[in-house]
Amino acid sequence: MKKQHLFLLLIALLQISCEKDDVCPATTQTTPRIIIEFYDIAAPDEIKAVPGLFAIGLDTNANEVPIYNELVSTRSSIALPLQNNSNQTQFKLYESYNPIDTPVSGNPDTITITYEIETVYVSRACGYINNFSIQTFSIASDNDQWMINSEILITTQVTNENEIHVKVLH
């Protein structure tokens, strides 16, 4: 009888040992993207949507890289993923982008973001995430520049996507 109890307990313990905290839960804070919000150059405190805003990534060789889940839309803010293995990421931001026209119409401006990376441990299942400290945010000047000025709002670390990290005036 005693032995039977022992084996039952053993089986119960085996069940516990199969507990899975080896799967990363979807609710875990991931490596944040950088959030840019657009304001009116004439009234810097007022949010102003960008018509037909569209972003394309530029790799280190200036080749265009499509951004996952990025769609053309008129909006006042955009979330951009930074490269995890570099301290600099470039994007081409289009205003009034129209992919139907050939050649595609729209006004592209190139932005360069430099940042410092801190790798932060999360858990055995999720491993590590990156947090960024934005060092510089620059807009390449051209003849037809639609983004006029910018301001880094989060000078400390970018840890989530719930706040605006950079303000751009246009």
Added chain:
Amino acid sequence: MKMKSMSKYFISALGCLSLLMSLNAQEVETEASDSIVVKEKYGLRLGADLSKITRSFLETDYMGFEINGDYRLLKRLYIAGELGSEKKTTTTNYLSSTAKGTYLKAGVDYNMYENWAGMENLIYSGLRFGFSNFNQTLNSYTIYDTNSLTWGQNEVVDTDSFSGLTSGWIEILLGLKTEVLNNLFIGLNMQIKARLFESEPDNFENIYIPGFGRTYDSGKFGIGFGYNISYLIPLYKKAR
């Protein structure tokens, strides 16, 4: 006739006497040879954990060895301990890490089983204090980034090593030991553990602690199993 009955009487009387004498003799003999008083073996039992050896052969990410021993102090009480070494690689979707080190566990076992005469099996509960000295290597990791489809995921292979880590824990055991051959025991036990302290590696955690086993995100508890073979070196005998 008379003579016959006389002799009959004599024989039966002799028989009675001899029976009495023999009974008497038996009593004397009992006291001298201890055939009723059962003695039990006291000594040092030494063994090894077979499950760890087996796992070392079967699993590529595990290497382990444990020797264990107990010394019978009282009828039911044993001083017991384990000494072992483990190396375990844990791999999840986002990281791979190897823990390697040695451990020592010391405590007591209490036999709860009432044996039949001549048997010396154990169903026991035990208590241990465990201590481990180990190091942990972060073999590789991939940054957790749900937006990584844009730039691609890249595995970071930098062998970050954390050495000189320690951890201590308390353990409750439940197990059995059966004498299968003279002085040779086969045993089975399970352990429930609670971590008392651990040195946390910087920007990482102890995923596996030699002796303690894998850690859980949910808390300080852990579990373990053992399957032992051991040999009793009898030192003296004592009445039970």
